[in-house]
Amino acid sequence: MNCTVTGVGLAGFGTVGAGVWKILQQNNELICSRSQGTVQMEIRKIAVRDLKKTRDTDAPANLFTTNLEQLVDDPSVDIVVELIGGTDAAFDLVCAALKAGKPVVTGNKALLAEKGPELFTLSQQQRTPIYFEAAVAGGIPIIKALQESLIGNEINSIAGIINGTSNYILQRMTEAGLAYPEALQEAKQLGYAEADETLDVNGWDAAHKAILLGSLAHGFLIDYENVYVRGIEKVTPLDIRFASELGYVVKLLSLVLKRENGEIEIRTQPSFLSKKHILASVNGVFNAVAIKGDQVGESLFYGRGAGQGPTASSVISDLVEACRNNSSERGFLPTDQKAALLRLITPRLLTMSAFP
Ligand SMILES: NC(=O)c1ccc[n+]([C@@H]2O[C@H](COP(=O)([O-])OP(=O)(O)OC[C@H]3O[C@@H](n4cnc5c(N)ncnc54)[C@H](OP(=O)(O)O)[C@@H]3O)[C@@H](O)[C@H]2O)c1
Structure with a gap:
């Protein structure tokens, strides 16, 4: 099959970056045929910190560099994939790629939650998209669900x-x-x-993801300083025993709620969840997101929220989308100028026995 070859520059070759390489080695033909010949990708540059590190892939040494700028400057790279993490070098790289008109795929929720306003504004100005399916809930296709499948719904709760x-x-x-x-x-x-x-147990990793979901669901960029975040570090066995005696389990819950006055409430905190609630059975390293739309009603998305294969699978889906549709409208665009975030400074006990 005669496919157009798109050059990919991979920043980061750790858990997720190496996963992207492996999927492309294994399934590039499949992707090409599923996209009816429109998409074939080739990784043309890989940026890492340490060139001497042993890596468990067959990626040729001549692809590697420690210079992130090369991904932007190399004319054979059409799309930049940011998988280095953090908010400093990653921010500079994403800005440079957008300014060069190269679409960006990232799994970096911290970057988007904290610097989303600058990055999405730049993306809009440059008419160059940022894709971020891997940034929320690893392999679960929750970003596309909100952007596409549920587009006809007012989202009442997540x-x-x-x-x-x-x-x-x-x-x-x-x-x-x-x-x-x-x-x-x-x-x-x-x-x-x-x-x-730290970021996992203090609630901020989940809060970053909730901020991204809230922005997509409600069409405005959310100021991360105004959401309520508490982690699990202070949960005690006694809390868990009391919860159990009352018919609840303790879970770190992230909520995006639309209040009756239209304000959006975003919280991440340890919460009492009824043992009968569908989310109570989400165990181990699995993730789940329950969404209530005004038309669809309740829907549940469940799967692996991290790990090499699941997260790289989401990166690949963004790469395919970027290859197919080189337009900024597929990233994030603010759509609701009137939307407002409820400023959350007070704690409140969260108990859930059904969908909110
Ligand atoms: N791991 C997951 O399951 C998962 C799930 C969802 C989202 N994510 C997100 O995906 C991103 C990557 O995560 P990861 O787990 O793959 O991280 P990782 O295993 O720590 O890998 C990071 C990679 O980035 C490279 N790197 C870091 N700083 C660099 C710099 N300044 N210049 C060049 N290369 C640099 C490292 O190089 P060396 O190899 O030389 O050290 C390494 O290859 C993060 O934003 C993370 O939040 C990860």
Whole structure:
């Protein structure tokens, strides 16, 4: 089949970046034939920090560089994939790519939640899109669900378990009666928690994702300083026992709620979830997002929220979309000038027995 070849510049070749390479090695023909010959991708440059690191792929050494700018400057690179993480070098890279008219694919929720206003404005000015399916809930296609499948709905609520590390720790505290430090230690030993677990357990990783979902659902850029965020570090076995006796489980829940006055409430916090609630059965490192639309009613998205294959699978879907449709309208565009965020400074006990 005669496909157009698109040059990809990969920034980052860690868990997700190497996953993208592997999928393209394995399934490029499949992608080409499914896209009816319109899409074939070739990775033409890979930026990493350490050229000497041993890598478990057959990527040729001549593709590697430590210079991120080369991805933007190389004329054979058409699309830049940002998978280095963080908000500094990643911000500079994404800005430079957009200014050069190269679409960006990223899995970096922290970058988009904290610097979304600058980046999406630049994307709009440059008419060059940013795709970010991998930034929320790993392999679950939740961004496209909101952008496409549910476009005919007013979104009344989104409730998500969107941090697998916290979910695993709370599950072990519930099932095995472990205290938080022991459960965290176990999660680290099994590779479910990073060496630096801060953003996972303090709620901010989930909050970044909730901010992105809230922006997409309600059409305005959300100021991350005005959302309510509490992590799981202070949850005790006693909290979990009391919850259980009252018929609840404790979960780190992220909520995006549309209030009657139209204001949008966004919270991430440990919450009491009825044992009968559909999200109560989401265990381990799995994620789930329950969305209530005014037409569709309740719908549930469930799957692996992180990991090499699932996250790279989302990156690939964005890459294919970028190849097919080189237009800024597919990224994020503010659409509701009147939308307002409820400024959340007060705690409140969250209990859920049904869809909100
Ligand atoms: N891992 C997941 O399951 C997952 C899920 C969803 C979203 N994400 C997001 O995806 C992104 C990547 O995550 P990851 O887990 O793949 O990270 P990772 O395993 O730590 O890999 C990061 C990669 O970026 C490279 N890098 C870092 N800083 C760099 C710089 N300044 N210049 C050039 N290269 C640089 C590193 O190079 P070296 O290899 O030389 O160190 C490494 O290859 C993050 O934004 C993360 O939040 C990850």
